[in-house]
Amino acid sequence: MNDADVNLPRNEDKSENPRVPPTFDREKFELVKIARLKRIESELGVSLEGIPTRYQNLHAKAILGESSLREAIKAKCYDCSAWDNVSENVGNCTVRRCPLWAYRPGGKG
Numbered sequence: 445m446n447d448a449d450v451n452l453p454r455n456e457d458k459s460e461n462p463r464v465p466p467t468f469d470r471e472k473f474e475l476v477k478i479a480r481l482k483r484i485e486s487e488l489g490v491s492l493e494g495i496p497t498r499y500q501n502l503h504a505k506a507i508l509g510e511s512s513l514r515e516a517i518k519a520k521c522y523d524c525s526a527w528d529n530v531s532e533n534v535g536n537c538t539v540r541r542c543p544l545w546a547y548r549p550g551g552k553g
């Protein structure tokens with residue numbers, strides 16, 4: 445499935461005034477995001493199931509090599525903390541032998 449396979453709702457705002465920006469279509473945005481994630485899952489043969497929606501894009505970008513190294517480390521640390529209370533869990537991580545420990549987001553040294 446690719447982005448073209450999804451029936452996207454049309455933005456009905458046909459304003460004649462070019463100075464009026466089109467309204468943001470949240471539903472369309474979500475459908476495009478879901479279609480992209482489904483494409484990633486099928487192309488790479490990985491499942492993003494179990495990853496909270498708010499972190500799926502971060503994780504997918506890292507898997508595709510489209511993120512910065514900082515974002516990739518963040519995705520790995522969030523994954524390691526089971527996507528739960530990530531700021532506190534990652535910041536207070538005590539696994540000093542982990543190669544990412546010095547680079548973890550929110551690390552307190």
Ligand code: SF4
Binds near residue numbers: 521533537542544
């Ligand atoms: S630094 Fe801590 S939270 Fe990050 S991957 Fe290593 S063990 Fe997991």
